[in-house]
Amino acid sequence: MKFLTGVNKKETLEISQLITGDYTGKTVKVNGTVHSIRDMGTIAFIVLRKREGLLQCVYEETAADFDLKQLKEEAAVSVEGTAAESAKAPGGVEIRLTGITVLSIPSEPLPIPVSKWKMNTSLETSLNLRPVSLRNIRERAKFRIQEGIVKGFRNYLYEQGFTEIHTPKIGSRGAEGGANIFKLDYFHRPAVLAQSPQFYKQMMVGVFERVFETGPVFRAEKHNTKRHLNEYTSLDFEMGYIDGFEDIMAMETGVLQNIMKTLITDYGKELEILRITLPEVRQIPAVRFDEAKRLVSEKYNRPIKNPYDLEPEEEQLIGQYMKEEYDSDFVFVTHYPSKKRPFYAMDDPEDKTYTLSFDCLYKGMEITTGGQRIHDYKMLKEKLAARGMTEEGMEAYMMAFRHGMPPHGGLGIGLERLTMKLAGEENVRETTLFPRDLGRLEP
Amino acid sequence: MKFLTGVNKKETLEISQLITGDYTGKTVKVNGTVHSIRDMGTIAFIVLRKREGLLQCVYEETAADFDLKQLKEEAAVSVEGTAAESAKAPGGVEIRLTGITVLSIPSEPLPIPVSKWKMNTSLETSLNLRPVSLRNIRERAKFRIQEGIVKGFRNYLYEQGFTEIHTPKIGSRGAEGGANIFKLDYFHRPAVLAQSPQFYKQMMVGVFERVFETGPVFRAEKHNTKRHLNEYTSLDFEMGYIDGFEDIMAMETGVLQNIMKTLITDYGKELEILRITLPEVRQIPAVRFDEAKRLVSEKYNRPIKNPYDLEPEEEQLIGQYMKEEYDSDFVFVTHYPSKKRPFYAMDDPEDKTYTLSFDCLYKGMEITTGGQRIHDYKMLKEKLAARGMTEEGMEAYMMAFRHGMPPHGGLGIGLERLTMKLAGEENVRETTLFPRDLGRLEP
Numbered sequence: 001m002k003f004l005t006g007v008n009k010k011e012t013l014e015i016s017q018l019i020t021g022d023y024t025g026k027t028v029k030v031n032g033t034v035h036s037i038r039d040m041g042t043i044a045f046i047v048l049r050k051r052e053g054l055l056q057c058v059y060e061e062t063a064a065d066f067d068l069k070q071l072k073e074e075a076a077v078s079v080e081g082t083a084a085e086s087a088k089a090p091g092g093v094e095i096r097l098t099g100i101t102v103l104s105i106p107s108e109p110l111p112i113p114v115s116k117w118k119m120n121t122s123l124e125t126s127l128n129l130r131p132v133s134l135r136n137i138r139e140r141a142k143f144r145i146q147e148g149i150v151k152g153f154r155n156y157l158y159e160q161g162f163t164e165i166h167t168p169k170i171g172s173r174g175a176e177g178g179a180n181i182f183k184l185d186y187f188h189r190p191a192v193l194a195q196s197p198q199f200y201k202q203m204m205v206g207v208f209e210r211v212f213e214t215g216p217v218f219r220a221e222k223h224n225t226k227r228h229l230n231e232y233t234s235l236d237f238e239m240g241y242i243d244g245f246e247d248i249m250a251m252e253t254g255v256l257q258n259i260m261k262t263l264i265t266d267y268g269k270e271l272e273i274l275r276i277t278l279p280e281v282r283q284i285p286a287v288r289f290d291e292a293k294r295l296v297s298e299k300y301n302r303p304i305k306n307p308y309d310l311e312p313e314e315e316q317l318i319g320q321y322m323k324e325e326y327d328s329d330f331v332f333v334t335h336y337p338s339k340k341r342p343f344y345a346m347d348d349p350e351d352k353t354y355t356l357s358f359d360c361l362y363k364g365m366e367i368t369t370g371g372q373r374i375h376d377y378k379m380l381k382e383k384l385a386a387r388g389m390t391e392e393g394m395e396a397y398m399m400a401f402r403h404g405m406p407p408h409g410g411l412g413i414g415l416e417r418l419t420m421k422l423a424g425e426e427n428v429r430e431t432t433l434f435p436r437d438l439g440r441l442e443p
Numbered sequence: 444m445k446f447l448t449g450v451n452k453k454e455t456l457e458i459s460q461l462i463t464g465d466y467t468g469k470t471v472k473v474n475g476t477v478h479s480i481r482d483m484g485t486i487a488f489i490v491l492r493k494r495e496g497l498l499q500c501v502y503e504e505t506a507a508d509f510d511l512k513q514l515k516e517e518a519a520v521s522v523e524g525t526a527a528e529s530a531k532a533p534g535g536v537e538i539r540l541t542g543i544t545v546l547s548i549p550s551e552p553l554p555i556p557v558s559k560w561k562m563n564t565s566l567e568t569s570l571n572l573r574p575v576s577l578r579n580i581r582e583r584a585k586f587r588i589q590e591g592i593v594k595g596f597r598n599y600l601y602e603q604g605f606t607e608i609h610t611p612k613i614g615s616r617g618a619e620g621g622a623n624i625f626k627l628d629y630f631h632r633p634a635v636l637a638q639s640p641q642f643y644k645q646m647m648v649g650v651f652e653r654v655f656e657t658g659p660v661f662r663a664e665k666h667n668t669k670r671h672l673n674e675y676t677s678l679d680f681e682m683g684y685i686d687g688f689e690d691i692m693a694m695e696t697g698v699l700q701n702i703m704k705t706l707i708t709d710y711g712k713e714l715e716i717l718r719i720t721l722p723e724v725r726q727i728p729a730v731r732f733d734e735a736k737r738l739v740s741e742k743y744n745r746p747i748k749n750p751y752d753l754e755p756e757e758e759q760l761i762g763q764y765m766k767e768e769y770d771s772d773f774v775f776v777t778h779y780p781s782k783k784r785p786f787y788a789m790d791d792p793e794d795k796t797y798t799l800s801f802d803c804l805y806k807g808m809e810i811t812t813g814g815q816r817i818h819d820y821k822m823l824k825e826k827l828a829a830r831g832m833t834e835e836g837m838e839a840y841m842m843a844f845r846h847g848m849p850p851h852g853g854l855g856i857g858l859e860r861l862t863m864k865l866a867g868e869e870n871v872r873e874t875t876l877f878p879r880d881l882g883r884l885e886p
Contacts (some may be wrong), residue, residue, distance in 0.1 A: 001768075003726040004689070004696040007603065012684070014604065029683045033649075051604055051652035054625070074847030076684070103684070106847030108818040131843035133644040147607045160450065161457065161494055164590045166676045167661050168877045169612065172627070172884045182461035184627035184636070186673075186884055187663070193627070193636075193885060194612075202885075203574040203807065206476075207583050209494035215658060216612050220630070230629075233609045241455070241474045241519070241546070253447040281447040291699050306667065325444075332447060375519075377550040381809075396886025404517030404549030406476065407674070410885070415609070419497075434611045434643065441629055442617045443646075443839025 004344040012078065016095045023083035030055060030095060031103070032079040035073060036115040044047075044068055045098070047115070053269065054137065056089040057081065059097045065342070066100040073115065074135075076104040095127025095413065123427060130434060130443050140433050141270040145418045148267040149215055152259030153235050153413070162237060167200035169193055169216065176342055180221045193218035196412060198344070201238040202373060203400040205408045212237040214415075224438050226427040227365060229416060238373075238410030245346070245356040245372040248409045249332050250284060252360060252368060255413075256330065257283045259321040263422075266388030274423055279329035279362075285322055286332035289354065294316050308337040310359075319364025332359040336371075343383050346372040348408070356409075367418045370405040377401040452781060455521065458495040458806045466526035471539060473498060474521040474546070476578075477514060479558035487511055489540070491522070497580065497713065499532035502540045511545040517578075519547040519598040566870060573877055573886050584713040585874050589862045591710040593657055595702030596678050596856070603694065605680060606651040610661065612636055612644035616836030619785055623664045633698040636661035639855060641787070644681040645816060646843040648851045655680040667881050669870040670808060672859060674879040681853030682706070688789070688799040688815040691852045692734075692775050693728060695803060695811060698856075699724045699773065706802065707867075717866055722772035722805075728765055732797065733763045751780040753802075762807025779814075786826050789815040791850070799852075810861045813854025820844040 002153045012029045013021075032048030032055060037194070045061040057079055064081075071077070083093040112121050114135045134140055137397070151323040154164070155275035176182040182193040197213050204211045216394060217234045233234050237255075242248065260278045263271060271278070287295070290307065296317040305311070322331040335354040338347050339362075345355040357371025374380045380401050384391060391398055429435040434443055456464075457474045473810045475491030476500060489805055502511060513522070524538040527556075555564050557578045561570070567628070569576040569839040577583050597607070599708035617624040617638045625636040636771065647654040652823050660677045680698075704712060714721065733750065733773070739760040740747050748754070753761075765774040775809040778797040781790050788798040800814025817823045823844050827834060834841055877886055 002729045004692045006697045006700055006728045007693050031849075033847065043809060051606070073846075076847060078850035092549075102515060103850055104818050104848060107845050110846050129842070131649065131839050132846050134647070134650040143608065143651075144606060145611075150607060151601070158594070163494070164593060165586065166589075166659070168674055168879050170661065170674055170879055170884065178878055181820075182629070184625055186625070187665075187881055189884060192885055204577070204876070206574065206588075207577040207637035217608070218613065222630075231611055231613050241521075248668075249447045249451050254450045257449055265805070268699050281446045286445045286447055350727055374549050394573050395527075399572070399886075402550050403553050403575050404476065404515075404519060405547060407546055429537055433608060433647070436613055441613065441632060441634055442836070443842075 019091045028083045039154045054090045055417045056094040057097050064097045074106045103160040143424050144270040148263045152262035156255050156258035157212045162212045165213050166209045167197045180219050182218050182220045205240040209240040233415040235413040240406040243269040284330045285326050288335045316364035331361050332358045344373045363422045368411050368413045371403040372409035375405040375407050471526045497533045499537040507540045516551045572642045584716040585866050587713040591706045595705035599698050599701035600655045600829045605653040605655045608656050612638045623662050625661050625663045642840045648683040650850050652683040676858040678856040683849040683851040703800045728769050729771045729777045735776050759807035774804050775801045786818045789817050805864045811854050811856045815852035818848045818850050
């Protein structure tokens, strides 16, 4: 009988091993994808793309037992050679090749210049060619940053006593209501795709007190803008025993601080590739919705059109205001009007026109919606009745409240939007591996 | 302007603080849910349910400024009292109450005895009452174990140089093919829910070399068994530059080892609550599909009915065999018949009737399917043609191969099944927060 005992050390080396280990002058083996070939005549530079970055290999006909003409860009290879210090090579190390083994050879050359620093293709082309356009070093770096955001989010919440949950994406009714729900047939019964894990995470506050989920949500919105996706990744948390909705904003501040810390610690390479300067998150200003509108109206000479709505341009100006006045890229806008919030939002007892809720804006764009929720069964029933809503399809949700729920609240962060703003992109599709929008169902 | 600076220390204490800190004789504040009230006449025991466990509070009419009759089970409260050592209390600490503040009071008593160690309700009832039945200490512990599994999976793969990805769940065609696909309308275009992230994770091998995803997958299977769900959480990874499909099994062995380590380190409380003895994963036997069939046929005197299929009973016997012969709860069954595997599976060059693929069985049940994939464009096209399949809807997938892909492979682990087997449960619904099956779309 054969046995598997775990991962065995491979003969092939990774870039970090080459850089930190003492391999100079030694024969090494490395695998990777041929990112580019620069043939100078007597010698050639073959740059390998590996998961940790690029590695320069030097080919000399006399030294290497291999015909360069048989090599193609995007071939997967295993190379052997002598490690050498080289100030000009990325990472300060290069491989002087003695042999190349081709593991896999492409059938056709790339349709776009993936190995260039900037590909200069349109977003449309880049998205159509996603399986290969993402092979570009800058493109893939954005998604490493995205990984760091998720890691920073999760690790902070683990530390803060949250439990990670996995809630169903197929259900009988959407949590947010409205028309923007994808419908499907579930064994001859009408079903919908979850617009958010809202109902489930709230119910789970009664079980675990603090929960989070990082998963897909689905919005059949007919918006075709730079900041809307029809499927996106939502970083959700919900926490019980709050003293007020400030506790939720405080937790988000902690989350954001830990995300920046994680990126600095573990993703320095990618920050450098993308030339990202991380925002300062020492303190985040919080301003009331109505006050924010007044402030930007006064400062930027812009009349308030609708006192109960925030236009994208106003959001941008609030961001600008906070940057100018308090040097902050983030701002919490609090006390959103009740009629702009779902039924489960807790109204402000001091003025029921407003809610104990907030949005977090980052560089003038909403990346988070959150707030305190109604936890009292009777209050919840009254709110539903006042809105003319029925409890149909919400029996389980109502059950949780009927049998007692602690004061609680939470939020949802749009992962792709936060990545976009961090990476300095203008379109959320740039920071989505495979975006889904009105026109795009593929790739 | 107000500012948020992060999470402030609260006055209220958590159980771990009470146990490890020196609070004996001191006045403390704690919040939690009233799990049970045991009224003994002159004194009463009020057990609070907190996220870290149960906390015993002792109420004496003379000492506490509160009328016990106003308290109900499942009320959310904040209590004040003196911390005291108590050998009989869980954690060795109890609170002698001086005051209780009710934060929220339920409207109706619980329909099931949540505070009992075992509720003795049917699975059907438990599932119908999920928002409250999960409040039971044993019920919720299962999902803490589930969290530990995911954490162990992710952390191991981060260490091994994998990148976490988020791939779309709505697409134009299913990766696994067949009839078991949920269909939906996507802005008047036919769309499907992802049966697995298979195509996407493979394409991303060309970008990141090693990727993983933990997310929902959807199978419109009409099975109504104890081990099938129509939506479940799949722990997927895919890795490039493998020397053979043994590398994938080696990686899974490492993952499983790290899961057990994580559970021992961080989830000792839950292992104890559920009386789980973790399996030994020092080494996992690997046996060929045909050999496994032969072995159990001989040992258990069971004729082989179909040489190209593995019945659930046979899987169970293979599990039994490996336990008896090698004291292993896990086994890799390798070289599954080609016709039982999807088109992308790499056939064994030595015998194309079989594939370089495997299932991992845990206590006789499949928890993982994995293997090496075809990475050569021409071979892939040939396999599709041989199966009479078209490339329609797979243009992006084919693009990745046309432009070069390294040798690679990967696997998917069913999270709920693994949790079920670890927790010693018989039905996968027991270890799913909100299961979706043929009959269940709610809660």
